[in-house]
Amino acid sequence: MSKQNTVFKDAYNRALGLLENEARLPSEPDLALRLKVSRTTVRSILAQMVDAGLIRWDKREKTVLRAPTLADRFPEHETDSVAEIIERRFMQQILAGGAEPGMQINELELARDIGVGTTPVREFLIRFSRFGLIEKRPNSHWVLKGFTRDFALELTEVREMFELRSAAAFVRLPPDHPAWRDLAAVEAEHAALLRDIDRRYPDFSELDERFHRIVHGASRNRFIIDFYDVIAIVFHYHYQWNKTDAKARNTIAIQEHLLYIAALRSGDPLRVEDACRRHLASARATLLGSLAPVPEPAL
Amino acid sequence: MSKQNTVFKDAYNRALGLLENEARLPSEPDLALRLKVSRTTVRSILAQMVDAGLIRWDKREKTVLRAPTLADRFPEHETDSVAEIIERRFMQQILAGGAEPGMQINELELARDIGVGTTPVREFLIRFSRFGLIEKRPNSHWVLKGFTRDFALELTEVREMFELRSAAAFVRLPPDHPAWRDLAAVEAEHAALLRDIDRRYPDFSELDERFHRIVHGASRNRFIIDFYDVIAIVFHYHYQWNKTDAKARNTIAIQEHLLYIAALRSGDPLRVEDACRRHLASARATLLGSLAPVPEPAL
DNA sequence: ATTGTGTCCTTTATGGAAAAAAGACAGCGT
DNA sequence: ACGCTGTCTTTTTTCCATAAAGGACACAAT
Numbered sequence: 001m002s003k004q005n006t007v008f009k010d011a012y013n014r015a016l017g018l019l020e021n022e023a024r025l026p027s028e029p030d031l032a033l034r035l036k037v038s039r040t041t042v043r044s045i046l047a048q049m050v051d052a053g054l055i056r057w058d059k060r061e062k063t064v065l066r067a068p069t070l071a072d073r074f075p076e077h078e079t080d081s082v083a084e085i086i087e088r089r090f091m092q093q094i095l096a097g098g099a100e101p102g103m104q105i106n107e108l109e110l111a112r113d114i115g116v117g118t119t120p121v122r123e124f125l126i127r128f129s130r131f132g133l134i135e136k137r138p139n140s141h142w143v144l145k146g147f148t149r150d151f152a153l154e155l156t157e158v159r160e161m162f163e164l165r166s167a168a169a170f171v172r173l174p175p176d177h178p179a180w181r182d183l184a185a186v187e188a189e190h191a192a193l194l195r196d197i198d199r200r201y202p203d204f205s206e207l208d209e210r211f212h213r214i215v216h217g218a219s220r221n222r223f224i225i226d227f228y229d230v231i232a233i234v235f236h237y238h239y240q241w242n243k244t245d246a247k248a249r250n251t252i253a254i255q256e257h258l259l260y261i262a263a264l265r266s267g268d269p270l271r272v273e274d275a276c277r278r279h280l281a282s283a284r285a286t287l288l289g290s291l292a293p294v295p296e297p298a299l
Numbered sequence: 300m301s302k303q304n305t306v307f308k309d310a311y312n313r314a315l316g317l318l319e320n321e322a323r324l325p326s327e328p329d330l331a332l333r334l335k336v337s338r339t340t341v342r343s344i345l346a347q348m349v350d351a352g353l354i355r356w357d358k359r360e361k362t363v364l365r366a367p368t369l370a371d372r373f374p375e376h377e378t379d380s381v382a383e384i385i386e387r388r389f390m391q392q393i394l395a396g397g398a399e400p401g402m403q404i405n406e407l408e409l410a411r412d413i414g415v416g417t418t419p420v421r422e423f424l425i426r427f428s429r430f431g432l433i434e435k436r437p438n439s440h441w442v443l444k445g446f447t448r449d450f451a452l453e454l455t456e457v458r459e460m461f462e463l464r465s466a467a468a469f470v471r472l473p474p475d476h477p478a479w480r481d482l483a484a485v486e487a488e489h490a491a492l493l494r495d496i497d498r499r500y501p502d503f504s505e506l507d508e509r510f511h512r513i514v515h516g517a518s519r520n521r522f523i524i525d526f527y528d529v530i531a532i533v534f535h536y537h538y539q540w541n542k543t544d545a546k547a548r549n550t551i552a553i554q555e556h557l558l559y560i561a562a563l564r565s566g567d568p569l570r571v572e573d574a575c576r577r578h579l580a581s582a583r584a585t586l587l588g589s590l591a592p593v594p595e596p597a598l
Numbered sequence: 599a600t601t602g603t604g605t606c607c608t609t610t611a612t613g614g615a616a617a618a619a620a621g622a623c624a625g626c627g628t
Numbered sequence: 629a630c631g632c633t634g635t636c637t638t639t640t641t642t643c644c645a646t647a648a649a650g651g652a653c654a655c656a657a658t
Binding site for chain 3: 037
C-alpha cells in the first residue's frame with residue numbers, strides 16, 4: 001500500500017452530485033475546473049462511473065444512465081487525507097487526552113498508533129510546530145510544551161495586538177472594498193443565528209472564525225493573517241472537546257460581535273477600539289476560564 | 300548512501316580541540332555532555348581517534364599520544380547537515396539569484412540540483428513556509444511569493460509592534476534579571492566593535508541579532524520570540540549578498556543601539572520608546588532602500 | 599554508593615520506490 | 629480557429645529500508 005487515492009474518492013463523491021439533474025456531463029477540462037482536480041483524476045472518475053453503470057462514455061458523449069444512490073458514494077472516512085487524520089488524532093491526544101507538558105513525542109510510535117508511515121507524521125509535526133505547542137530536539141524527540149495557561153496568555157496577547165491593529169485598519173478601507181460586503185454578510189448571519197440560537201448555537205464556531213478572518217484581512221499583512229491559523233486551530237479543537245456553557249458563551253459572543261460590527265460600520269476609531277477590546281477581553285476570560293484553574297498559592 | 304554522519308564528523312573536529320593541552324581524556328558521559336552528542340557518538344569518535352593514532356584507549360584510560368594536526372580534521376563542508384546545505388542553496392536562489400515572484404518551485408528539481416533526497420527538501424520547504432515567502436498548492440507545486448517590497452513592509456510592521464512591546468516590557472524586568480547582565484555584555488561588545496569598526500564591521504550582523512533577541516526575550520511570549528527567526532533569516536541572507544555601504548550602515552546601527560541600550564538602562568519608558576522607534580525606522584529605511592526602487596508611477 | 603563501560607535496542611534522518619495526481623502536447627472534431 | 633481527447637511524462641505523496649545517532653540497562657570499577 002503506497003498511497004491512498006483520497007483525492008479521487010472525494011472528487012468522485014462530489015461528482016455524483018453533478019449527475020443528479022443533468023442528462024449529460026460537460027467536457028473533461030470543465031469537470032476538472034469544477035471539481036478542482038486534474039484532468040487525469042477526472043478521467044479516472046469517468047472510468048469508474050462507467051464501471052458502476054452510472055454513465056455511458058464515448059469520447060465527448062457522457063450520457064447519464066441512472067441517478068446515483070447512496071451506495072455509489074465512497075464512505076466519508078475514506079475521503080480524509082492522511083494529513084487530516086493525523087491532525088485529528090494528534091489534537092485529540094494533546095487537547096482532550098491528558099498529556100502533560102514536558103512529555104516526549106515519538107514519531108515512530110505516533111505513526112504506528114495512527115497506522116500511517118513516519119514521513120507524513122514527521123511532516124505534520126514540522127508544520128504543527130509553528131503553533132508553539134511542540135518543539136524539536138534535533139536528532140532526538142519532540143517535546144510537548146502543552147496547552148497551558150501560559151500558552152493561552154501568550155496567544156491572546158498577540159491576538160489582541162493584531163486584532164486591534166486590523167480593526168483600526170478596517171475603518172480606513174475604501175467604502176467599495178469587498179470586505180464591507182463580507183462584513184454585511186456575516187452580520188446577517190449573526191442575526192439569523194441569534195434568532196434560532198437554541199437549536200443552532202453549535203454553528204457559531206465556524207461563523208466566529210469567518211468574522212475574525214475578515215477583520216484580520218484588513219491588515220493586509222500576511223503575518224497577521226497567517227497568525228489567525230494558530231488561534232483558529234486552538235479554538236477549534238479546544239471548544240470541540242469542551243462544551244460547557246457553549247450556548248450561553250456563544251450567545252454573549254454573538255452580541256459582542258454585533259456591537260463590534262456596528263462600531264466598524266460607524267467608522268469611529270474610538271468606538272471600534274472599545275468594542276474590539278471588550279470582545280477580546282471576554283474571549284480571553286472565557287478561554288482562561290475553560291482551562292484548569294490557577295493553582296492556589298500556598299498560605 | 301543513506302545518511303551522512305555529519306554529527307559525528309562535526310563532534311570529532313570539536314573533540315580534536317580537547318586533545319590540545321590535555322594528557323588524558325575524561326569519561327565518556329563527560330565527553331558526551333561537552334560535545335553535546337550521545338555516548339554512542341562519543342565512542343565512535345574515540346574509536347576513530349585510536350585508528351588515527353591520536354590516543355590509546357583502554358576502558359577508562361584514554362591517553363593522548365600526539366597533538367592533532369590540520370590533516371586530522373574533517374573538511375568543513377562535510378560537517379554541514381543536509382538541512383543547512385538546502386537552506387543555503389535555496390536562499391541563494393531566491394534572494395541572490397533573480398527569482399521572480401509567482402515562480403513555481405519544484406521539489407524534485409531542487410533535490411536533484413542540490414544532490415539530496417526529496418524528503419529533506421520537502422521538509423525544508425514546509426519549515427520554511429512559515430516565513431511567508433513561499434506557499435504550498437496541495438498535490439501540486441510550491442509558489443514563490445518573493446522577497447518583495449510588500450514582504451519587507453509587512454515584516455517590519457510586525458517587527459515594530461513586537462519590538463516596541465518587548466522594549467517596554469524590558470524596563471519592567473526586576474533589576475536582578477539575567478537580561479540586564481546580557482544587555483551589559485552586548486553593550487560592551489558594541490563599544491569594542493565601534494573602536495575597531497574599520498576592520499571588524501562585518502561582525503555586526505551577529506551582534507545585531509544577539510541584541511534584538513535579548514530585547515524580544517523580555518516579552519516572555521513565544522510568538523514574539525519566535526517571530527525573530529523570520530527577521531533573522533531575512534536579514535542574515537539579504538545583507539550577506541548585499542554589502543553596499545555595509546560599513547557606514549553598521550556604524551550608524553551601532554550608534555543607534557548604544558542610545559537604545561542607554562534608554563533601556565535609564566528605565567524611562569518614553570525614552571525607550573523614542574530610541575526604539577528611531578532605530579526601527581532607520582532599519583526599515585535601510586532595508587527598503589536596499590531593495591529594488593519603487594516603480595515610478597506613469598505620468 | 600556513585601560513576602563509568604559494554605552491550606543492545608529504539609528512534610531519527612535520509613534515500614529510494616511506487617502509486618496517485620498533475621501537467622504537457624500532438625492530433626482530432628466541431 | 630478553438631476546444632476536446634488520447635497519450636505520455638513529470639511531480640507529489642506516501643511507505644519502506646537502512647545507516648547514524650540516541651537511549652536504556654546490567655555489570656564493573658573506583
